[in-house]
Amino acid sequence: MLKQPADRSNASKPAARGEGSGAKVVGSMTPIAPEKFGFDQARHLLWRAGFGGTSRQIQTLASWGPQRAVEYLLNYDQVQFESVAADRFDKDIMRPASAEERRMAADARRRGDEDTLARIQMERQRRERLDRGQVSEMQKWWLKRMIETPRPLEERMTLFWHGHFATSYRTIENSYHMYLQNQLFRSNATGNFANLLFGIIRDPAMIAYLDNNDSRKGRANENLAREIMELFSLGIGNYTEQDIKEGARALTGYTFEDDAFSFQKNNHDEGSKRILGRTGNFDGDDFVRIILEQPACSRLIARKLYHTFVRELPPLERAEDDELNPAVRTAIRDLAQTLLNAKYELKPMLRRLFLSEHFYSPAFLNEQIKSPVQLVVGAVRSLETPVRDLSILNDALDLMGQNLFYPPSVKGWDGGRSWINTSTLYVRQNIMAFLLTGKRPVGYDPSAETDRYDPMPLLADLLETDSDAARDPSRVADYLLKLTLGRAPAHTREPLLDFLRKHDNQLGPDHLRGLLLIITAMPEYQLC
């Protein structure tokens, strides 16, 4: 059962009021004209549909024009990258006890053999420790993959589904099941939403997380059915409590053995159910099929993708659609219709969004708060800093509130403003200082990091166009600001020029690192 926090009003409230940056939301869902797709738009696309990129990458996308740029990002299966091997992690750490082991334990209990029982418990604890070690290896593995992938949209969408179908290792304590779930998300990242929904009711991690392995005829556990309707597909107000009860009956017997889905016929409720107006002897797959017939389903998915890629929206339970800005409302409806027309294929909807004039509305540019993952991965990818130490980066993600494989609840991460407070802001600034200089954050062995970051290649493009420019402090500052913040207003440029003046306007590696330290600690750097 989803825990209802006492108040979750703050995060998205202001965004609901519309025109955030002062610029008006304009633009329909018609495709953006190629001549309007320049550096700013290509940069926007790369940050929102990926993790940002270098100046060269942005310019390449810009030169391709919107069609080719969007197709390149979408059709990532044509880009070579190492596949995810099923045996990358040990699947046996948390394997259930064998028949033999179970018999031994039962014997010991019967005999009151405390020593054997204690030994069994110690072994269990040893495995739990190993498994926690494995899940932290998995966190680093995923983080590294996000940093290195030439297919950024694949990882962005994998992360999106992880937040949507949120499941936490903290509850299920089985790292391999988290890994399997991660593969389910990746292999369907931009595939068909229906496959994800059918997949999730067969997914061991989700089944364990929402207790469906305890659900059987006569005493159905409603947890999975409830969250499917409330959070994964329809949204509050689009089903009744009775629908949940009947849906839970349909899902009885959907469980797993070892690492695989298993349907236990004898635990399944074979009786007739009435779900969302339909009657029949439904099973879990019928339950999903009936949900997919509801128009609310495509609306919820469209809304959530919009919330993730375009702009924060107030939570569904707090805002009627008609409170939204009309252009925003129209866009979401259009996306939902596209999803429906494509029978839940996700690519047509994403394509329509990323190509639309609406997506590039000036009101949206540089007005989204980066998630901790976007911040860290985006910094490495766009500034080409060394990765330095995945453990430290991973710890920082936790401190910033986005511990991979440990979303805070089945609701996932709220995102947006909820990422930011005085404490996380320092972590965000300090992890950037770590990436740029190797200065270790609080509490770590402070020994100097030897891997020096060379910022000079950042200026390569500037040098190419005009070699004098790379010696002009004001143009260098502008160039770096455009790359990192997407704009270079005077009040951000002045402190940089002040800094350079103190160093006789030299522009060596140390000075560029200094500029980047200042920029990445600007409040504006948290936006993309």
Add this chain to the structure above:
Amino acid sequence: MNRDANFYSRRLFLRHGLVLSSAAASIPAFLSGSAEAMVQRMLAAGTTSIPGVPDDHILVVVQLGGGNDGLNTVVPFGMDAYYKARPGIGIQARDVLRLSGADGVGLHPALRSLKEMHDNGLLAIAQGVGYPNPNRSHFKSMDIWQTADLAGTGDGWIGRYIDAECCGFGKGESGKPEDGANSMPGVAIGRTAPLAMTGRSAKPVSFETADLFRWSGEDIHDSLRDPYHAMNRRGESEGVASESNAAFLLRTALDAQVSSETIRAAVRQQPLVTYPGAAVARDLSMVARMIRAGLKTRVYYVNHGGFDTHAGQGGAQGRHAQLLTQWADSIKAFYEDLKKQGNDSRVLTMSFSEFGRRVGQNASQGTDHGTAAPMFLFGPMVKPGLIGDHPSLTDLDQGDLKYKIDFRSVYAGILESWFKADSKPVLEGTFKPTPILKKA
């Protein structure tokens, strides 16, 4: 005078922000001067307390990490079964510190400071605190205690409390009116934020030492400081709509600067008493200084770890005894400090551990993970003495104590009587509040 330090200085910033942005170099001096001055003014006023206002109440949690051996902390020396189960590590009856009004139970001899606090009416001990179907994994059981949820899932209980309390201490910049804003409703000392303090929107400020709750970049070169402060102390900016995320970030950045200054100015003060040398003493002395500086923080969280005594835990002396002494002496010093400040009656301190240990010692002169254990409450307002009976040492559940008091009832007692808050939404259930305070 008792206005929030943040509030006060933020106004100054907003007023001066634009003027000063052209004279960036003068800002840090201005700020640190004013924050220091504020603290000095508060100190001059003698006390930071606002009598009779429950908003003024503070909770300090001192977590005993690793599973403190409750039976060798509050010792049931009157029970034969105790000595039978612990032939090697049991505390001899003659060594036990007797508590007036307590029959057959007393304190470990390392806890002289606690005995003194007890005799001065500053200590209450809830006996046999636990929960049904106890989990013996450190991780899981700690999650259960910190979330107040038997599955150990969801947000932290203190985080939920801070989320639920919209007023007074507010939740920082998250769209709440400035007057009530406080960006630091919870402060945790340590590298990571405890789950207990993490709510859906409430996130504690956490740092190992206050000097590190700040931008580390300025250590790299002096010349970075001015531009950094110029950018982070604007508070607002021309052409940025106040509803935008950009404006929100500018406000939070200013908040962070002020909080950081406030905290660092606070801990620059000399403690009013001498603390022992332990890490937990250092952390508590830092908390005392923050309280003294008038931070509007409601909950502080400190960890005292190392209690996982599987081998060679010792008896009247030894490793466990040492940990107990550090803990007890630090808390005693903490209350002496608070008393000198005039803040002692504002502060309730609670100590707990994720579980106690098994009744019987193991083959390595240590103890393995167990279940119920005592919980400790400190402060002049507690109802001193023992709360509830000691759990039986003969009626066991597979060699473990059966709990007497559900820990969530103690939480309910803290929430209801100390914070005057409704415990039901915070604990997501109804628990009879344990009477922990003196009758008003």
